[in-house]
Amino acid sequence: MATKQSFLLSCALAGAALTFGGCAGNGMGLDQSGRPLPAGGGGDGALTADFASIQQHVLTPICTVCHAGAAAPQGLRLDASNSYALLVGIPSTEVPSILRVKPGDPDNSYLIQKLEGHAAVGARMPFGGPYLDAATIAIIRQWITDGAQRPAAAASRGFSVGTVVPAPDDMLVDAPTRLVIEFDGELDQTRLDPSSLHLEAAVNGVAADAVPSRRAVALTVPTGNARALVVTPLSPLSPGRYRLVAGAPPDTGLAGINGVRLGRDDAVVLTTFEVLEQP
Amino acid sequence: MSISRLAFSACWMLLAFAGAARGEPYLAVQQGYACSSCHVDPTGGGLRTDFGIVFAENVLPATGLPSSVPAWTGRIGDFLRIGGDLRASWNRTEAPNTPAQQQSSLDQTRVYADAAVIPDRLDVYLDEQLAPGNARTMEAYARLNSPTTGWYLKAGQFYLPFGWRLQDNTAFVREVSGISMTTPDTGIELGFERTGWSAQFDVSNGAANAGTGSGHQVTAQAVRIAGNWRLGAAASFTNSEAGNRNVEGLFAGVRTGPVAWLGEVDLVHDAGFPEGTRTLAAALGEANWAIARGHNLKVTVEYYDPDRSVSQDQQTRYSALYEMTPLPFVQLRVGYRRYRGIPQSDPENRRQAFLEVHAFL
Numbered sequence: 170m171a172t173k174q175s176f177l178l179s180c181a182l183a184g185a186a187l188t189f190g191g192c193a194g195n196g197m198g199l200d201q202s203g204r205p206l207p208a209g210g211g212g213d214g215a216l217t218a219d220f221a222s223i224q225q226h227v228l229t230p231i232c233t234v235c236h237a238g239a240a241a242p243q244g245l246r247l248d249a250s251n252s253y254a255l256l257v258g259i260p261s262t263e264v265p266s267i268l269r270v271k272p273g274d275p276d277n278s279y280l281i282q283k284l285e286g287h288a289a290v291g292a293r294m295p296f297g298g299p300y301l302d303a304a305t306i307a308i309i310r311q312w313i314t315d316g317a318q319r320p321a322a323a324a325s326r327g328f329s330v331g332t333v334v335p336a337p338d339d340m341l342v343d344a345p346t347r348l349v350i351e352f353d354g355e356l357d358q359t360r361l362d363p364s365s366l367h368l369e370a371a372v373n374g375v376a377a378d379a380v381p382s383r384r385a386v387a388l389t390v391p392t393g394n395a396r397a398l399v400v401t402p403l404s405p406l407s408p409g410r411y412r413l414v415a416g417a418p419p420d421t422g423l424a425g426i427n428g429v430r431l432g433r434d435d436a437v438v439l440t441t442f443e444v445l446e447q448p
Numbered sequence: 449m450s451i452s453r454l455a456f457s458a459c460w461m462l463l464a465f466a467g468a469a470r471g472e473p474y475l476a477v478q479q480g481y482a483c484s485s486c487h488v489d490p491t492g493g494g495l496r497t498d499f500g501i502v503f504a505e506n507v508l509p510a511t512g513l514p515s516s517v518p519a520w521t522g523r524i525g526d527f528l529r530i531g532g533d534l535r536a537s538w539n540r541t542e543a544p545n546t547p548a549q550q551q552s553s554l555d556q557t558r559v560y561a562d563a564a565v566i567p568d569r570l571d572v573y574l575d576e577q578l579a580p581g582n583a584r585t586m587e588a589y590a591r592l593n594s595p596t597t598g599w600y601l602k603a604g605q606f607y608l609p610f611g612w613r614l615q616d617n618t619a620f621v622r623e624v625s626g627i628s629m630t631t632p633d634t635g636i637e638l639g640f641e642r643t644g645w646s647a648q649f650d651v652s653n654g655a656a657n658a659g660t661g662s663g664h665q666v667t668a669q670a671v672r673i674a675g676n677w678r679l680g681a682a683a684s685f686t687n688s689e690a691g692n693r694n695v696e697g698l699f700a701g702v703r704t705g706p707v708a709w710l711g712e713v714d715l716v717h718d719a720g721f722p723e724g725t726r727t728l729a730a731a732l733g734e735a736n737w738a739i740a741r742g743h744n745l746k747v748t749v750e751y752y753d754p755d756r757s758v759s760q761d762q763q764t765r766y767s768a769l770y771e772m773t774p775l776p777f778v779q780l781r782v783g784y785r786r787y788r789g790i791p792q793s794d795p796e797n798r799r800q801a802f803l804e805v806h807a808f809l
Contacts, residue, residue, distance in 0.1 A: 196790030
């Protein structure tokens, strides 16, 4: 009986091994991190000393193999939404007296010490290798030496706008309580500045592009869909014409839209709509 | 043997060799033993018991030591037991479009101690990593035992029980589950060890919650151990600021003649990703062929799906490893690993050749 059980169990184990063997994905439709490509293809180019490039070429494809999700070692999540906030100016958990990234000082940044293999505690990263080559580490060092600036690549690449609700020129009986914009790439909630978008209302029925008054809004990236941005007016919208305008400073997450690099003097109208008078 | 001679022997062994003290679960499957037969920690790994030392001296190696060489016991007096674990390696890694890397490194130097404060009732256990880097406490806990009933209570910092406690912490099942011998956690463990059964229930902070001051992890595992097979199930729930995480695992081992087979399948639901919950899966199949005494050939096939909702992103890993134990407490390993993943990722398609030297006490 025991022999029969052993035989069946060993067959099951061998079968499972053979089943799993040869199952590596062909990567079709995926970027180098194994994530689905955004519409129109993903960003590319050589590694440069800016955070977005480091995220794209190093942190996402290499580090997030382990450092992602709720079990990320040391609680250090290095996905694009969390990495900057958890790296720069944050004490390391292994040696709290050393910052993970100390702007301007790569030698005393724990990230560099772990990558170069001379950290005070623990193994060299990436755990088990292969380790980053000297040229790659030098670029990360340069980014830290330059002050470990916030990511700006998303701004330079920018986003294209897909669906917008309300759609352009919609005439609405009921005032919308929220507006939704869908982009072609994932947004970073932590980098959204309240000034990234604003809602302008026409004054006294004059055309919206005449003398607008701004309405305060809250910006939210919903859980489960980082490509969407929810714009919530902080006060009810009265009847009239409105337009939603993107005009963000270049260091925020929405600094480029539809090919226009936004600055304080540039703006892109995302939609216009009208809230009708109640009969 | 005097204490000074014991200490000298310990230092000599630690300095003369580089290696790892952990036995591997295949040995337990080959022999039909529970982990607690050979290790002080009931869940395996680390300091050896008297039986484990006798096994390492007389059963594991190809040849024993001359009778003129005093036997290592690990005991200092009646109350203290010590051990150690070193590992050094040379490896060469090749990946597409990347210059080959090769290096030698001292991977691990650990010392263990167990003080029987009240013999058979209360133990204090310490696992200290001395290298690489500065000293770091990996495990430090007190364990209250009830020898007559099989129950024990552990409190402090220790490794959580989940699946096969593999020597290779880079195995997909260990990385994906997030529970390995690189991730000690702080909490309590209620355990049960009786003939044919091993079970644990843990409540801990959650290793990934380090530094956050919030969250917790609950882990449970049960293993049925028979003469030539065993079957286990494990589950873990983590609450963290990043999101909740559930891990479920099934693992089994069986011996057929000279071959010990191991298998494990883990499924993870993790809400800590920016886009929401992601489901991950990992599996391990391993065969260990005891070619002759002191000689083992290990072949593993591993599978990893980093996101079940994304197609064509799976990875596999194949390993072949020859393990030789020429003398007691010394192991040599030479092996080759082949990773396969999506073609646009160079690291996912790397190849590794490695040579490891292990020594342990």
